Amino acid sequence: MKLGVLEMVVVTALWGSVPVVAIYSGLPAPVFVFFRVSIAACVLWLLLKARLVLDLHVALSGVFLALNWVLLFYAVRLVTVSEAVLLYYTGPIFAMLIAHLLGMRLTQAKALAAALAFTGVALTVAPSFSNAGAGAAVALASGAAYGGLIVTNKYASAKTRPLDLVFNQAVYASVITSPFLVITHIDITPTALAAAIFASIVNTLLALALWYDALKKLDIHLAAVLSYLDPVFATVFGYIFLGQTPPPGALLGGALIIAAGAISTIEGR
Numbered sequence: 001m002k003l004g005v006l007e008m009v010v011v012t013a014l015w016g017s018v019p020v021v022a023i024y025s026g027l028p029a030p031v032f033v034f035f036r037v038s039i040a041a042c043v044l045w046l047l048l049k050a051r052l053v054l055d056l057h058v059a060l061s062g063v064f065l066a067l068n069w070v071l072l073f074y075a076v077r078l079v080t081v082s083e084a085v086l087l088y089y090t091g092p093i094f095a096m097l098i099a100h101l102l103g104m105r106l107t108q109a110k111a112l113a114a115a116l117a118f119t120g121v122a123l124t125v126a127p128s129f130s131n132a133g134a135g136a137a138v139a140l141a142s143g144a145a146y147g148g149l150i151v152t153n154k155y156a157s158a159k160t161r162p163l164d165l166v167f168n169q170a171v172y173a174s175v176i177t178s179p180f181l182v183i184t185h186i187d188i189t190p191t192a193l194a195a196a197i198f199a200s201i202v203n204t205l206l207a208l209a210l211w212y213d214a215l216k217k218l219d220i221h222l223a224a225v226l227s228y229l230d231p232v233f234a235t236v237f238g239y240i241f242l243g244q245t246p247p248p249g250a251l252l253g254g255a256l257i258i259a260a261g262a263i264s265t266i267e268g269r
Contacts, residue, residue, distance in 0.1 A: 062172025094147025
């Protein structure tokens with residue numbers, strides 16, 4: 001169990017560092033995402049000889065994967081990393097609301113989670129909204145796309161093995177983001193290339209391998225709670241590498257969002 005906890009901590013640290021890696025790359029958000037997913041798809045194909053799955057839910061999960069990352073990495077250029085990532089973690093709440101619209105029952109615990117998340121969003125957005133309202137809106141939109149990814153993942157994972165699903169999501173996300181290679185200005189510097197490769201191999205493939213291994217060792221509820229170390233690490237890395245200090249209101253709001261997400265995630269298991 002201790003090894004599983006350690007693996008989850010390493011995973012959340014790797015995922016929490018991605019926004020900083022995206023900023024350091026200097027690449028436009030869609031282009032950064034393209035390189036991240038396309039390199040991952042190539043590596044998975046070489047290792048697994050995986051095949052493309054022509055399924056609506058699998059394809060939609062790839063679209064939401066691309067969309068949530070593009071919006072998140074665009075948001076971190078408009079607001080602080082901590083604010084963007086904290087708003088991104090409204091994803092489980094959006095997933096819960098989408099599931100409710102699809103006919104799934106909304107329990108008292110989930111209603112409490114929604115109320116906590118709404119309060120947390122208000123507190124997180126308030127300090128920066130007057131100066132960076134667009135950034136907060138984009139970050140919140142990334143959370144909505146993350147919610148869509150959670151819901152479509154639930155259906156897609158019932159039909160596809162985990163690593164095969166990751167491969168297919170990466171392929172579909174590559175297709176969605178590939179037009180940006182033509183319509184945006186790209187300056188492929190050594191730093192940009194190194195950042196893209198690091199994000200793909202370390203932040204994505206290595207992190208996923210550790211995550212799946214940790215899930216075999218941990219209770220699913222403990223794993224769900226530990227996954228919310230991600231925004232904590234993102235805040236720490238934003239401070240260390242970018243000198244960003246989130247306002248107290250944003251930290252309080254973020255704590256409520258994390259609590260709401262943990263409640264809704266555990267409740268949904």
